[in-house]
Each structure stands twice: as structure tokens, then as C-alpha cells.
Amino acid sequence: MQKKTSLKDIAEAVNVSTALVSYVLNNKEKQARVNLQTAEEIKRVAKKMSYRPNQVAKSLKSGKSLAIGLIVADISNPFFGYLARTIEEESKKKGYTVIFGSSDESMKKSQELIETLINRQIDGFIIAPAEETEKQLTYLKKANIPFVLIDRYFKDSALSYVVINNFKATYQATQKLLEKGKKRIAFVCYKNKLQHTKERYRGYIEALKDHGSADINELICEVEFNNPSYFKKEFGQLLKTGSKVDAVLFSTNALSIMGLKQIMETGIRVPEDLALFCFDQSESYDLFYCPISYVHQPLEEIGQKAVQMLIDRMSNHQSAYQQLVLDPELIIKRSSGT
Amino acid sequence: MQKKTSLKDIAEAVNVSTALVSYVLNNKEKQARVNLQTAEEIKRVAKKMSYRPNQVAKSLKSGKSLAIGLIVADISNPFFGYLARTIEEESKKKGYTVIFGSSDESMKKSQELIETLINRQIDGFIIAPAEETEKQLTYLKKANIPFVLIDRYFKDSALSYVVINNFKATYQATQKLLEKGKKRIAFVCYKNKLQHTKERYRGYIEALKDHGSADINELICEVEFNNPSYFKKEFGQLLKTGSKVDAVLFSTNALSIMGLKQIMETGIRVPEDLALFCFDQSESYDLFYCPISYVHQPLEEIGQKAVQMLIDRMSNHQSAYQQLVLDPELIIKRSSGT
DNA sequence: AAACTAAGCTTAATCGTTTAAACTGCCAAA
DNA sequence: TTTGGCAGTTTAAACGATTAAGCTTAGTTT
CATH class of the missing domain: 1.10.260 (434 Repressor (Amino-terminal Domain))
Known part of the structure; x- marks a missing residue:
């Protein structure tokens, strides 16, 4: 001892x-x-x-912990895992340590996480905010704790975030499907009020409108988060309308994977019977029999920029809020039609 | 302000x-x-x-930070992501916060991580140790900092770890393939000296021996970590020996995914031309055209038990070292032969 | 009346580090 | 001889919390 x-x-x-x-x-x-x-x-x-x-003693004296709190929906989701990785690396370069937590898309868990991390005198946060967490962010602002949002954001110019242009992502993806002659393009998304969800929805809708597409009522499949059986039922319903739907655009990576899995099971042929456009990169796509078209997010850049912006704000509380909107990249493969 | x-x-x-x-x-x-x-x-x-x-002040006074350091190879690997998730949850239940880092299988990075986390007065570690990190663990012991190993371990009874029976995992998987009449079963693994790698290797070899199988020299494909092109070449070589190899057993999840991807590309039919047995669960498997047989690790249990054992050791430095070896579960699907 | 007890509070040290301010010699300049 | 300056060092307060020990005041025992 x-x-x-x-x-x-x-x-x-x-x-x-x-x-x-x-x-x-x-x-x-x-x-x-x-x-x-x-x-x-x-x-x-x-x-x-x-x-x-002793970093603890140093922190007490200096009031700076040199630690960053990272709150994502679920660290076991490779999308967030990869983001966490880049954030960890960039933070280390700048002398910061990362403490993370998964909010599970729950406002309550998010609240708890924020509180424990504040108690630990975290210097700042990088957050992929869950639904209904605006008050938490307002609180952080009042408490003068810097934070940067990633992936999701809220409409507020007095906020820093790094996101992609979600509207553009789904607009262009939908456009691609239309170009391939698809007439009845379904959209699979989560039921939530987060800005990025709305934007993706809007991109899809606007693309259809701009190309004079008709009624889309039965073509939108809204599912609950963290409810696989619900997804299965709803998406099954969508597929069963059979010949009616000739393409599907997924709006998140988890939805893409779940959808592909179910398509696999039902034996629908891609892209002959059904064209597909997925969201986010995933190593899983490479195992699907048909090469998958998808919206690619620049995760490294998101992570790095978020850390840089946060450190900027931490070292200079006067510094302006920054909104960084990166362009997604469309990776076109066979699944979206030939 | x-x-x-x-x-x-x-x-x-x-x-x-x-x-x-x-x-x-x-x-x-x-x-x-x-x-x-x-x-x-x-x-x-x-x-x-x-x-x-102020948790920092509390920590300084008490000498306890109520924080656990988690070191894995790569948090963006869903296998570790999922482990991290269960460890995070179990820790939270017990009042602990998790600080993580990815070692990237590098002894140097692992060393750095351990040092920064010690400086932060972490109460204990959960580590999936990289190669050549025994001295680091010896150091932790000397410094009287409790730790529990997961996934990998070293031969040392004065050590706590939670792992699966790796020998049994590959022995049984190989056995299953033999039962299906496979004669030339290849084994794909990493070149490293970690105990779990050796055990998996040994399981494969022993199973072949016990069932009177012959020479296996060209059937073992050892690849370098973090070197995709090397894998591509070596594994391609293995597949090209063509009719000779009638089954492949992968020894990690990353290898399984890379292998499946390449098999997908080359158009080999599974299980007709080639039977497959993968390691670790993965959502990707569900997207492969043929349902995949794999070795399932009880990740939740590993994470929970690791946290419990660590907290046990932290609260009572006298408590004995514990070695927990859990049984893997073989999930048999069509890929291993019909 | 002296001694004691208990309730209700404060004092002060401590954890390990930082840092402004003060101190001590010594030497040089006036 | 006084003053000043500088090199080299110490002192002591501070960060925020904990906690053993001590201090009052009042009431109770003998």
C-alpha cells in the first residue's frame, strides 16, 4: 500500500x-x-x-477540470460510437478528458447526466440532445456552462452546434430516387419533434412537391423510438401495400438497419421490387446483397469541429455562438435504382 | 455569469x-x-x-472520486460500445461515473490513458488490455489501484477478470462444423499474443485433433490488427485455394464482418460453397443473405459483473481476486451448414 | 452550590495544489 | 552609512467540503 x-x-x-x-x-x-x-x-x-x-486538487484550485462531458443517445450505436471516438481523440490532443453518458433519448436521463457531470465540474458539454431537453440547455446557459450540440439542434441563434444540412440530405436523396423513375417513395422516420427529424421530413416532402408528386399520406411511416415490434408492424404494413411502394428512404441509421433486416426476411428484391436509400454510413450495408445508397455524414469533421468550438467557447466566454452546417455526401450504389 | x-x-x-x-x-x-x-x-x-x-472538493477531501476508468480497444466497435453501455449503466446504479478511452490496441496509448486517469484520481479501472500491457497492470497493482480485466486476460491468479471460455467457444464451433461434414476448416485470427487469442486458436486446433483431422497448415489465416489491405490479401488467398477450404471460423467480430464483406464481393455461396462460423453477435449479420452462426458472448453479464467485482475490490482492498469465466453460447443458423 | 449533561452550535484542521506577497541575505550604489 | 535591488526562498491564503473536537448555554443532579 x-x-x-x-x-x-x-x-x-x-x-x-x-x-x-x-x-x-x-x-x-x-x-x-x-x-x-x-x-x-x-x-x-x-x-x-x-x-x-493530483488533478483533483488542481481542478479545485483552478476551477477548471479539463474534462468534457459527452452526452449521446446511445454509445452502443456505432454512429455515436464513432463520433465519441473522434471527440475523444480531438479532446486528448487539446489536453481534455472525456466523460460520457447515454441519454437513451430520455429527457430524465439526460437531466441526471447533466447534473452529475456539472457536479464533477465539467468544463463544457458536447451534446446530441434528446427531445424536450431545451430547458436543460437553457439552464446550462444560465449557469454559464459552455456547450456545443451535435447531430441535433434547436432553432436558436444563441446556440453553438455542428450538424449536417438535413434538409438537403433527404431532398437530394429523394430527388435521386425520383430520377430513377420511382413514383411512390416511402419515408421512414421517428415520431419526434427534434429539428433534424423535421428537416429530414421537410426535405423529402419538398422534393416530392417540386417534382409534382401527388398524395403521400400512406407513404410515411412514423415509428416510435426504441420500439422494435412497433417498427416491425408499421414497416411490415408499408411493405404489404405491395406494388404501391416502389422506393423507401430511411431517415436514420438505426431505421435503415432495421428496415434492411426486415426486407431481408420478407424476400423483397432490391432494387428490382423496391429501391432503397439509407441514412448514415454503416459497415452492415456491405453485407447486404445489394450495394446500398446512403447519406454520408462527415463524422470526423463533426467531432473535431465540435471539440474545437467548445474549447474556443470555454477559453473565451465572450466568443460568439457558432452554427456550423456541413454538407452531407450522397453515396450512390445499386440499391437506389439502376 | x-x-x-x-x-x-x-x-x-x-x-x-x-x-x-x-x-x-x-x-x-x-x-x-x-x-x-x-x-x-x-x-x-x-x-x-x-x-x-462540488464533487471535486468532495473527492479531494475523501480521496475517492467515485469514478471508474474504462479502457477498451475502440469505442466505435459496437462490441465495445455495447460493453461500455452496460458498464455505464451498472456504474450509475452504484453511484459511479465512467471515464473512457480507446487504446487502439496500442501499448503506448494504453499507458497514456492509464496515467491521465490515475492523475484524475480514478477509483478503479475496467480494462480490455492491449498486447504487451502486463507491466502497466503490474504498476497498477503496486500503486494499489484496483482493476478488473474484461474480454482479454493474462495468466495470473492474482488478477481479477471476467471473460468467456474462449477455448470452449472455438472448440465447439469447430466441432459443429465438423459435424456438418466439413473437412477443411479454416481459422481466421489476429497475430497477437493475447491469452484469449491463443485460447481461441487452441480450441480450434484441439477440436480438429480430437476428430482426427490432418494437416492444417494452409488453413490458418493470421492477420495484423488495423490493417484492412493485409486482411484482404491474406483472406483472398485463403478463398482462392478454392475447393480446398469448405468452412471458415472467424475468431473476432471485426474479422467476421470483414470476412463476410469479402465473401459478399467474391460471390461465393454460403453455405453451399463455404460454411461460416462467426464470432460475437452483430446486427450486421442479419443483413447477410444467409443467416449466420456465431459465438454469442453474454455482454451484459460481463459488464455488470465487472463493475460489481471492481466495486467490491474498491470498497474492500482485502477482498480476494476473482476470475469469472462465463460460458459462450453457440447460435446455430444456416451458415454453418445444413 | 457545585458538578454534570445535553443540545446546538462553531472552530479549525485537512485533502493537494497554486500563487501573490513577504521575507532574508547579500551586494552595489549613493 | 544608508538605501535599494535582486536572487532565492518561505508564508499563508485560497479552492469547497468534511468532521473531530471544543465551546456555550441551559437545565438537571447531587
């Missing part, structure tokens, strides 16, 4: 005050005019005693 | 000492014999000023 070495231990060993040790180990020997010999000796002893600064 | 409320602020507002406030807010009013009225008043004011305890 060997105790950790503290500044005090070194100070006693070298027979100087802790102040001197602190100055030396923080490379402030110059401005503190520490004698070269003393400095060397302190460094030597610190190394010998394998001193590691 | 409203400052955070501290005990002192409340104490001043109520006109008592910080000690009293601390007692009350920690529900020690009884043992500190605090007057009921005073206590109520303190609680009222604390609520009004929306007091949140």
Missing part, C-alpha cells in the same frame, strides 16, 4: 517549501527565480518518487 | 457555520444534533440557491 507522492513529500525530501516544488514542476522556475541546482534536485527527486500531480 | 453556490454561500445566507450546512445536507443532522428549525431553513435555502455539491 504505497501512498501517492504529493508536492509536500517532495518538498520534505528536498528540504524546501511546497511552493518551490510547485513552481519548478510547472516550469515556472524562471519567473519564480528558482536556483538552477535546487530546480534540478527537485526534478530529480520528483522523478525518483514518481510524482504524478 | 452566476457563480455556483457553495456551502459557504448557504452558511452566510442562513447565518450559521459551513459545518452545520454540511451536516444537514449530508443527512447527518441527527448525529450532529442540529435543531430541526435550523435544519429546515438550511434545506430551504440550499434548494432556493440551487446548491449542487
Whole structure:
């Protein structure tokens, strides 16, 4: 049971005050005019005693924890996993550590997470906000805790976020399907009020309108989050309308995977019987018998920019809010029609 | 810019000492014999000023951070993502927060992560150790920092870990393939010295031996980690030996996915031309045209047990090391032969 | 009346680090 | 001889919380 070495231990060993040790180990020997010999000796002893600064004490003193809180819907979803990875790497580069939590799209869990992370004196947040969490963000603002939203956002210019142009994504995807002669394009999305969901919905609708498409009522399949059996029923219904639907556009990666799985099971031929356009990249697509067309999000860039924006805001509370809207990329393969 | 409320602020507002406030807010009013009225008043004011305890200060005082460090190879790999999720949930239940990092199978990154997390006064670690990190674990032991290994482990009885019986997993999988009449079963694995890799290898070999199978030299495909083109070449080679190989057993989830992808591309028919047995569950499997047989690991149980064991060791440094070896489950589908 | 008890509170040290301010010699300039 | 300056160091407060020990005041025992 060997105790950790503290500044005090070194100070006693070298027979100087802790102040001197602190100055030396923080490379402030110059401005503190520490004698070269003393400095060397302190460094030597610190190394010998394998001193590691106590970040908790540092944080208490400085008020900065050098930690970033990351809140996503579900870290086991590769989409968020990949984002987490890039955020972790970029943070490390800048000297920050990441503490994460999954909100499970629940406002309550999100609230709890934010509270525990605030208690831990997190310096800032990167959040993929769940539904109905606007008040939580308002609270963060009041408490003067910087944060940057990713993936999802709210209509508010006094907010920083990094997202893709969701409208453009589904507009162009729909357009592609129309170009391939698809007449009855279904849209599969979640029932929620998040801005990015609405935008994706709008992109689909507008594309249809602009190309003079008719009634779409039975072509929209809205499902509940985290409810596979509900999805199965609703999507099954959509497929059963049979010849009517000739293409499907999925609006998230989880929906894409679930949809592909069900299509696999029912034996519908892609793209002959049904054209498909998925959302987000996934290694799973490569295992589907037909190469999948999808909307590609620049995840690395999202993660990196989010960290950069956050650190910018953390180091300078006066700095302006930034809204970064990146362009999605359409990857066209055989599934969207030949 | 409203400052955070501290005990002192409340104490001043109520006109008592910080000690009293601390007692009350920690529900020690009884043992500190605090007057009921005073206590109520303190609680009222604390609520009004929306007091949140400073976990950093608490940690410094108590020496406990109530934080767990999680080190995995890559959080964007759904296998680890899912583990992270269960670990996060179980930790939260017990009042702990998770700080994570990806080692990328690099001993250097692993070292860095461990150091920063120690500096942050983490109470304990859950680690999926990378190759050549034994010294790091020895160091943790010396420093008396509890940890539990998951997924991988080292031969050492003075170590706590939660793993599956890797030998059994590949032994049984190989056996299944043999039962289906497969004669030339290939094995795809990583080149590394980790115990779990060796065990999986041994399971395969022993199963072949026990069933009187001959020479397997060209049937083993060892690839480098994080080197897709190398995999492509080596695995392509294996497939090209053509009629010779009639089954493939993959030894990790990443290898399974990469393999399936390549099989998809080359147009080999599963299971007619080639039987397959994969490792670990994955939603991707459901998109493959042929239902996949695989080794299922009880990830929830691994995560939960790891957290429980760690907390056990953290609260009682005297407690014994525990080695938990769980049984894998074989999920048999059409890909392993009919 | 002295001694004690209990209730209700405060004091002060402590965790490990930082840092402005003060102190101590010593040497040089006036 | 006084003053000043500088190198090299220490002191001490502070960050926010915890908690053992001490201090009042009043009431109770003997």
C-alpha cells in the first residue's frame, strides 16, 4: 500500500517549501527565480518518487477540470460510437478528458447526466440532445456552462452546434430516387419533434412537391423510438401495400438497419421490387446483397469541429455562438435504382 | 455569469457555520444534533440557491472520486460500445461515473490513458488490455489501484477478470462444423499474443485433433490488427485455394464482418460453397443473405459483473481476486451448414 | 452550590495544489 | 552609512467540503 507522492513529500525530501516544488514542476522556475541546482534536485527527486500531480486538487484550485462531458443517445450505436471516438481523440490532443453518458433519448436521463457531470465540474458539454431537453440547455446557459450540440439542434441563434444540412440530405436523396423513375417513395422516420427529424421530413416532402408528386399520406411511416415490434408492424404494413411502394428512404441509421433486416426476411428484391436509400454510413450495408445508397455524414469533421468550438467557447466566454452546417455526401450504389 | 453556490454561500445566507450546512445536507443532522428549525431553513435555502455539491472538493477531501476508468480497444466497435453501455449503466446504479478511452490496441496509448486517469484520481479501472500491457497492470497493482480485466486476460491468479471460455467457444464451433461434414476448416485470427487469442486458436486446433483431422497448415489465416489491405490479401488467398477450404471460423467480430464483406464481393455461396462460423453477435449479420452462426458472448453479464467485482475490490482492498469465466453460447443458423 | 449533561452550535484542521506577497541575505550604489 | 535591488526562498491564503473536537448555554443532579 504505497501512498501517492504529493508536492509536500517532495518538498520534505528536498528540504524546501511546497511552493518551490510547485513552481519548478510547472516550469515556472524562471519567473519564480528558482536556483538552477535546487530546480534540478527537485526534478530529480520528483522523478525518483514518481510524482504524478493530483488533478483533483488542481481542478479545485483552478476551477477548471479539463474534462468534457459527452452526452449521446446511445454509445452502443456505432454512429455515436464513432463520433465519441473522434471527440475523444480531438479532446486528448487539446489536453481534455472525456466523460460520457447515454441519454437513451430520455429527457430524465439526460437531466441526471447533466447534473452529475456539472457536479464533477465539467468544463463544457458536447451534446446530441434528446427531445424536450431545451430547458436543460437553457439552464446550462444560465449557469454559464459552455456547450456545443451535435447531430441535433434547436432553432436558436444563441446556440453553438455542428450538424449536417438535413434538409438537403433527404431532398437530394429523394430527388435521386425520383430520377430513377420511382413514383411512390416511402419515408421512414421517428415520431419526434427534434429539428433534424423535421428537416429530414421537410426535405423529402419538398422534393416530392417540386417534382409534382401527388398524395403521400400512406407513404410515411412514423415509428416510435426504441420500439422494435412497433417498427416491425408499421414497416411490415408499408411493405404489404405491395406494388404501391416502389422506393423507401430511411431517415436514420438505426431505421435503415432495421428496415434492411426486415426486407431481408420478407424476400423483397432490391432494387428490382423496391429501391432503397439509407441514412448514415454503416459497415452492415456491405453485407447486404445489394450495394446500398446512403447519406454520408462527415463524422470526423463533426467531432473535431465540435471539440474545437467548445474549447474556443470555454477559453473565451465572450466568443460568439457558432452554427456550423456541413454538407452531407450522397453515396450512390445499386440499391437506389439502376 | 452566476457563480455556483457553495456551502459557504448557504452558511452566510442562513447565518450559521459551513459545518452545520454540511451536516444537514449530508443527512447527518441527527448525529450532529442540529435543531430541526435550523435544519429546515438550511434545506430551504440550499434548494432556493440551487446548491449542487462540488464533487471535486468532495473527492479531494475523501480521496475517492467515485469514478471508474474504462479502457477498451475502440469505442466505435459496437462490441465495445455495447460493453461500455452496460458498464455505464451498472456504474450509475452504484453511484459511479465512467471515464473512457480507446487504446487502439496500442501499448503506448494504453499507458497514456492509464496515467491521465490515475492523475484524475480514478477509483478503479475496467480494462480490455492491449498486447504487451502486463507491466502497466503490474504498476497498477503496486500503486494499489484496483482493476478488473474484461474480454482479454493474462495468466495470473492474482488478477481479477471476467471473460468467456474462449477455448470452449472455438472448440465447439469447430466441432459443429465438423459435424456438418466439413473437412477443411479454416481459422481466421489476429497475430497477437493475447491469452484469449491463443485460447481461441487452441480450441480450434484441439477440436480438429480430437476428430482426427490432418494437416492444417494452409488453413490458418493470421492477420495484423488495423490493417484492412493485409486482411484482404491474406483472406483472398485463403478463398482462392478454392475447393480446398469448405468452412471458415472467424475468431473476432471485426474479422467476421470483414470476412463476410469479402465473401459478399467474391460471390461465393454460403453455405453451399463455404460454411461460416462467426464470432460475437452483430446486427450486421442479419443483413447477410444467409443467416449466420456465431459465438454469442453474454455482454451484459460481463459488464455488470465487472463493475460489481471492481466495486467490491474498491470498497474492500482485502477482498480476494476473482476470475469469472462465463460460458459462450453457440447460435446455430444456416451458415454453418445444413 | 457545585458538578454534570445535553443540545446546538462553531472552530479549525485537512485533502493537494497554486500563487501573490513577504521575507532574508547579500551586494552595489549613493 | 544608508538605501535599494535582486536572487532565492518561505508564508499563508485560497479552492469547497468534511468532521473531530471544543465551546456555550441551559437545565438537571447531587
